[in-house]
Amino acid sequence: MKGRYLRLNQWAVKALWWLVILGMLASLAIAYERYQTEEGSGRRVEFVMDYRDLLEISDLQTDPKRFVSDQLQKLKEHRVGSLAVYEATLNELQLSRRLQVYSSQEAAVLTQSPGTIGENFTYVLFESGETERRLAPVIRQAFEDLGVAVRPWNYKNQPGLRIEMAKEEAVLKSMDPDPMTLETLKSQGFTIVFRMSNRRAFEAARMDALLSTMKDLGVRRIIVDGDSVPGFISEKDVSGLDGMGEILTKHKIGLAVIEMQKTPQRGFNGLAQRIRHDVVRLHSFTENDAQKLTENITAEELKGRIQGVADRFVLAAKDRNIRMVLLNARAVKSLEKGRILHPLDSIYEALTGADGAIPRIAKAGYKMAPAEPFQLVHSSWQTPAKLLVWAGSVALIALMISYFIPEITAVVFLLGMIGSAGLYVLSSSLFSQGLALGAGTSAATLSIMVALQAARRKLDKPDGNRLLFAIGLLLRASLISVIGLLFIVGLLNQIQYSLVLEQFRGVSVLHLAPIALVGLYWLLFMDKVSYKERWARAQSMLSSNISVLWIVAAAVLAAAGYYYLSRTGNEGQASDWEKYFRSFLENTLGVRPRTKEFLLSHPLFILGAYLSFKYRSALLLILAGVIGQASVVDTFAHLHTPLQISAIRVLYGLGFGTLIGIALIIVWEIITRSWQRWVPRLNE
Template structure:
């Protein structure tokens, strides 16, 4: 390597950290703008599925009275909205507005046998005054479904004959029932229509007419039912979505998007983009879940959805089930009401607890996006600093490559940003998130080696505790430097709405640990990296080593299953999490306060005297990267993530001091045992 390049690398390693600091400072206004965005919409809506309510009422002796009673109870409990699906003949039957018959039943009503060739569906209107509203809806819908509709009557009651099989006709969608919507509006509920993409073709004029009627009823948001949003299923997908978005914007209506679906509804992200992100996130507790979920679990789930994940629409379902143990039909409405308003023992319900956190039931609104002054320039400085951090981390492992990595990073980053800006910022956010804790811990290991080698005698316990505390603080601050890069680089409302996400969570959870372990075992000592590698590879492989590797592999596999939003959690841990949430209001991450921070702090203390203490530092790296990963959950409010990290640090340090105290006691006892046995310590 040329001498001049070594010189520049040495000088650069000292001054480039100032570039990183400039990038962190530049990111702070962007972080503040994100906080402003997240606090711009604090109302949330509790929505009950009206179709489910009708279905439950069909099991009651007087369905209409039951519906009215439950609507009042739900309203008093805090439910402020009802969702109304595209109506079906079955749903209109549950509501008591029509009777639906197959051909055999219709023939019996007329006192004759049904002709074998007749498999039509017959409808009778129960309320003559409602016929003028429902008849055109049924006629228009089945015309779109390709079925002829003709007049039919029985015993003086007007009706319709639909040229479609009974089972098929019951399922065909129609316009949301305007009679039900008006009734619910009069009862004081907000309305959230739920539309589908199940019609044979997208009829822009028909959908526009629906939206116009929705606006009259004060509708602000619509949800979607099925695999895709309205208008997606045609050949010219984007054209239909654009047309649909024009109508939505004309009537001031946004969209709600369900989280954690197995497959996201197709077209939702594109439609949200067309709407300028006039969208809110929704959380649904499914029908099957609602029949078995325990009250405390449901309560925690609803609170965490609003507080921790920017959910602004809580969607509740109910279904009647045959309870063979109790010998009756049961439904979850009583549980829902108890969870929302609290129970008779005086415990607070979901609504009261969320109010304490600053969230109130009301008409939700999309986040109002705030931007920092000169945000483009600030994000540009952050990108340069992030690339610099990556180059500095590379320089810790290969000092000769520092300047080369820096130059290539600037050129490659600029080129990728021109070609694929989204890919560039996502990749840079991931690499910066990996490099911050990696560089922090590697610098810690180097410092510990220097302190051990320069010490002429063993460092006293008090100095080791003080040194461990200072080194822990320094390392933590440097690890946290990765946070501004994630926040600034991915500061876009599409990340808050989880239409885009931080990519590479699994790699973030593995790479820093692997790189720190690589540095601990291969760097340092009298040998070169290659020499250390050869020495390790030449070590005899014993049964003990095989067992240790197996345990490490199993632990690593379990660790990976716990990363990301899909990690598996046991019932016992759910209870533990609930206790933490109720105790602190914000749950610190278990891997930080209970595992990573105590081991890391104790590892620093031990590494000031024993070389093997670095092994604990490798394990404790979990907490350093986990703090950064906390902010990769961009749908979690920034202030809440900050509190979560600070709680983890505080509790983790206390547990770390306890570990050190336990070690000191054991070390004293071991020393006493050695003296009594005649050995020399």
């Protein structure tokens, strides 16, 4: 019985490799449709200036209206064709010079009357009769919806309103956007992007009327202002989201999702799903980012920062599928220079100056125009294809485990299929992400275990060309890693991942798990010995006396691991010199290879494979190659990055890593031959 099972298990191993191959082919087909989605649509990048920021900067200028007019002209000259307009507030209308706002005490001083004792209202004085005609209904509607009385008021025949709410609170209340500003901006040729909040109660009829007006003004996209989307009530009550989704779909208005938010806007994913993911990714250049361009630094330092901003915009468009860049700015008081500074001219320089962002983005094949969502290419055959990807992923995980305990391969596969099917019933998202994580980890681990076995055989039988063997072994290991990345692409080919509405969790695990598994394999499972001997070896290691050197080594490894993780993922940290080096690579090559691959892991792998003909300890260098293989897989786990960019990045890493590895071999040969030649002479 046992012999029959073992024969069946050996046959199962071969069958599992065929399942992996079929899964790879299915993943390739799915990846091609993702490539078509990325390359065939949405290749427009829209730069949007925050209009409210212009107003706030203008409030500190000698001639605010002239300043805004000049900046609008400069925005056109520097190819910024869109403006983000918020819901109006009394404060913003005052910044626009449409009206003046007074408290009860200020109104009393203005009118030179004693006023009413105990009153704390808000008084509004319009710029002109035309302004009163256009804006008074908007203000009345907003405050009457809140149950606040609004009455006529005037001063010296200048029309106004009295709002029975304290000024400090009244200036914060949101209302419909300023129609005069919208019409002026549209007449000047700007595309309007609406920044909409959820601060007002959702009413379908009023929202429908508002968005109908916005559509007539050319609005095609909304940036949510605040921590929840319009229509969001609670996680349980989705009636507002249903209504908002219907209205947005009716008027063909989409959303923009702001990348790298610490806290996702509540209700965004639900609303995006209701409008069939008419969503584009937005990168926000914040006021704090812009303020760095006004600091007291040298001209050379400012030039470097402007270049850094340009590089940042280019990377956002090329590497992260960003289709909208929101530009913010803030005026600052400079005590050193004794004047008010703003960063607008530096931002313009970053956009269209020498080596500016916009020409480089256009050169990469993008058009400066209003952003468009992805036109999803998703054929009906993807459903049965994903069944093959599912089976292939489980087979790959089982094959990786077979390198540790080969006798249970078939059982692991069967249990994996049953368990993953149950996980799919529980959560399709957990199913896809769990399999993708398992397949990616297994591929990176397998690649090094296969390489270690091949190098071990060369140590026993050192024949052939060592350099060709080293290069070939790296390519072989990388091809095995490609299996994992294909499964990740195949399993997570949903628009939610491309838009980062849903994230692939476990990137840190994908980096660390292969290192731990390969280390365990090298310590206990690489040698063909019995399980009893392996257990004895493990017990011996666990019962060994710990020396101070071991403690120091553990501390060094822990620090290296912490540094390694701190640089992993979208929020990874990098030093200033490293950022400069990355920028140099990006500007020189167009796509930056990962430094951990071409500067560290791949060269050490090649050197180790070259030396494995003579030295058993050279296997440790091959072991270090697991970092590079995990990085190869992880590159494609960044699902918001276009496939073409990820592929080029990996190829650059292999190419430059091979060249540096060859350089290490040359240095090694020079040192060893010099040692062999000169040391005997010195002894003589």
